Amino acid sequence: MDPDRVLEGLDPEQTQAARALRGPVCILAGAGTGKTRAITHRIAHAVAGGVVSEQQVLAVTFTARAAGEMRGRLRSLGAPKVQARTFHSAALRQLGFFWGEAVGGAKPNLIKSKVQAVARAAHSVGQQPDRTGLRDLAGEIEWSKVTQVRPSDYDKAVAKAGRQSPLPEGEVARVFEAYEELCREEHLIDFESVLELTAAMINESPKIAQRVRDQYRYFVVDEFQDVNPLQKLLLDAWLGDRDDLCVVGDPSQTIYSFTGATPDYLTGFGDRYPHATLVRLVRDYRSTPQVVRVANHVIAQAKGATSAHHLTLRAQRPDGPDPIYQEYDDEPAEATGVARKISVLLEEGVPAGEIAVLMRTNSQTAAYEQALGDQGVPFTVRGSERFFERPEIREAVHLLRGARHGAADGEDEPLVRTVRHLLAPLGLVEQAPEGRRARERWESLSALAQLAEDVAAKAGSAGGRATMAHLVDEIDMRMATEHAPGFEGVTLASLHAAKGLEWDAVFLVGLTEGMMPIIYAETDDQVEEERRLFYVGVTRAREHLVMSWSLARSPGGRKSRKPSRFLDGLRPASPSTPGRRDRRKGGVVRCRVCSDALTDAVERKLGRCLDCPSTYDEALLERLREWRRLTARDQKVPAYVIFTDATLQAIAEQEPGSVSRLSAVSGVGSVKLDRYGEAVLALVAGRDPEETVAGDGEEEDE
Known part of the structure; x- marks a missing residue:
């Protein structure tokens, strides 16, 4: 490929980075500024110009998915043989290759x-x-x-x-x-020991060091602000006395200091290499000017914001909506308000998969799971466990591989039907269970089933028929690149888990002192890391950004909380009141049996204490559950999206006979009332909901 053609489409700063073909090079890249684009084009430009051969390049990043994305881009740029790996992957490969020579005996x-x-x-x-x-x-x-x-x-x-x-x-x-x-x-080894032993092997064996350094002569390290001392030790072993090194990072996105990561290697790069080329990427292609202004304000308040490493982003997208700052009376009200705003976005056409609710700790997700379920909004909780490492996915992939090898050439059964049949014993039932772990398992298996449908559709559009081999090949490719199939729903995640991701709409919730910054952030450095974490959250948003906080933990509790200091200078001077009006019911919710205040989410939904006596029509509850099952099946959504078990039980207990009484049941919001109100009232009255709808339609036609 013509070296100059590789540079087509780059902005001036990205072009400067790509033309800096020899190290040392330091690229300071702000959020959304196209750093992966810059470094992959730099590598491809160097290969196309004969500066280095593909096999002599080692590009290192921190996640297998990022490495897979980098490999994909390099393939499209004409450099498919470049090695793009994580530190652990590269080290494990080298340690395994040289184990017999360096150590001897069985590998751990x-x-x-x-x-x-x-x-x-x-x-x-x-x-x-x-x-x-x-x-x-x-x-x-x-x-x-x-x-x-x-x-x-x-x-x-x-x-x-x-x-x-x-x-x-x-x-x-x-x-x-x-x-x-x-x-x-x-005879076990962990990933930290893999790095340590690999570095020791290179440093202590001149022969091995020579072979490794002959193989790799051109280094690129992404997310350099997240490098820890052990990774730096290995990188120095790879380099030896050479300096053909390009590092990329942003000190403002350093959020893993608690794991040993330090931005000092990035900020001190110029001290170690005084002759280094420095490039700053500041054109933000991800977020609207309104979001970028918030991000710049947040990070401008940071300690050291006037340093040479501070980046002020420049938005490149058209204007979007102004950020929203919302105050609520209590946490349940905040969760309900957020869920309702999400429902509005969905009605306006924003896909559920392009919306995220981000919070400081994983323990905060429960209220939002409940609120989104009440609104009929599908959601998925993003955890630290990688998709393909989940037990149910490992088991499912094993089954699918076995089915591939055992399949006859003809494969009479359609792929999707076969996959669903194979995964049913693992938990892919018709409707999603409501327990969190059971639901997460169901969502994982559903994502595999959806992947089978995508593979079948792709084959059908090409005039062919999908087989199990096609599906397994797709899974293998995704496993290699950490490209997990998605469950189409709103993402609930901690701010740490959101690093490296982006959405059209982001809700940053629970923004109070003690949570953001977290209460145990006591030193100035710890508070500054919390500020950077907030900055990372803000910069995940492309267009819609909503920031909220609540004054009390529980309804009726003392409203003593204060908004996060990181909102100073951003939120309106006087707290907004719509959040309080956003609640469907104000004040304390009391048990209808004993009149005690209710604080538990399930108790508030039922309208009574769990241990208070209550009678309900079991036949009605069974009819409601069967109707929900069929409705969820027809709409291809989890059952809890229609109504949760607690809401169905509340309906069965209260037996509402009118729209107004049904709307008073917790969990029946305006959206669900419009969608399912007539059917539920028909079931309560002992009628068939389909006959009721049909009768209404015939009456209107007349």
């Missing part, structure tokens, strides 16, 4: 679950932490290993770092030592 097994290994280590020293405690301990061990802290030095390192230990320092050190002993005894 990679730990599949660090939490389980930590649990065994903890039990061996008399500790019995719960699952949250185990995750915290695993995090401390990871932090210790990436910062090169040994068990005997843990207490001193924690004190020096100003870090809060999940257990007394001595106890964490004992678990850490037991974990390392467990790995030695059972």
Whole structure:
């Protein structure tokens, strides 16, 4: 390919980055400024111009999906042989290749679950932490290993770092030592040890070092602000005394300091390489000017905002709607208000998959799951577990692979029907269960079934017929690139989990002091990291940005909360009141049996305490559930999107005989009243809802 043609379509700053063919090069790239475009075109330009061969390039990033995206772009630019990998993937490959020469003997097994290994280590020293405690301990061990802290030095390192230990320092050190002993005894290795051993192998063996450095001569590292000391140790081993290194990052998006990551390597790049080329990417192609103004204001208040590494974004998109700042009386009201705004966006044509509700902690999702379910809005909770690593997906893929090998050439059954039949025993039932874990499992399997439909549709449009082999090939490609099939619904996620993603509409919720910044952010540096986390949340939005907070935790509670300090200078001087009017019911909700105040979401929906006596027509409840099942099937949505179990039970208990009484049942909002009101009232009255609708239609025709 003509080297100059590779540069077509780049903006001036991206072109400057792509023309800087020899390192050291530092690219400071703000959110939405096209950094992946810049670095892939730089690599392709260098390959096309003969500066370096494809096989000698190593591009490193932090997620398998980002690496897969980079490989895809490089293929389209005529450089398909470039290696784009994560640190762990590249190191594991090299360690496995040289193991026999460097160490000898059988290769160790990679730990599949660090939490389980930590649990065994903890039990061996008399500790019995719960699952949250185990995750915290695993995090401390990871932090210790990436910062090169040994068990005997843990207490001193924690004190020096100003870090809060999940257990007394001595106890964490004992678990850490037991974990390392467990790995030695059972010939296990974790990802931190993979990096450490690979770096040691290169540094201690001149022969291996020469072979590795002959193979890779041209390095690019993305998200350089997230590099930790162990990754930097490995990178230095790869480089040796060379400087053909291009790093890309944004100090304003450093949000993983608690894991050992540090922006110092990015901000100090010029000190290490005084002759480095510095390029700034500031043209924001993702967000509207209104969103960009919020982002620039947030980060301009940060400590060190006047430094040479601070970037002020320049919006390139047309104007969009102004950001919304909303105050609510309490958390349930905030969740309800957000769900209603989302319903409006959906009616205006914004796809559910292009909407996200982002919050500081995973524990905040429950209220929004309830509120979105009440509004009939499908949603999915994004966790830290990768799609293809989920147990049900591993099992499903195993089944599909087996079906591929066992399929006859003819394959008489349609692909989609076959897939649904195979996945049914794993939990792909007709309607989604309401328990969170069961629903997440159902959503995962539904996403695979939807992928089968997409594969079948693609084959059909080309005049062919999809087979199991086509589906398995598609799954293999997606596994290699971490491109998980999606469940079409509103995303609920923590701000950390949202890094690297973007949506048309973003709701940032729970923006109060104590939550944003989080209450345990005590030092100036910790507060600044919280500010950067908020900045990351803001910059996920392309067009619609809604920021909200509530004054009390529960209805009727003391309204003592304060909006986040990060909103200072952004929100209106006097708090807005629409959020309070947005609630369907004000004040305290009381049990209709004993009159006690109700705070639990399910109790508020039922209108009574769970332990208060209540009678209801079991036959009516069964009719409501069957109607919901059929309606969910016809609309191809989870059953909880129609009505939750708690709402159906409330209807069965209260037996509303009119539209006004039905609208008073918690969980029956205006949208659901319009969609399902007549059918529900018909069921309560003992009539067939289809006959009622048909009769109404005939009357109108006359």
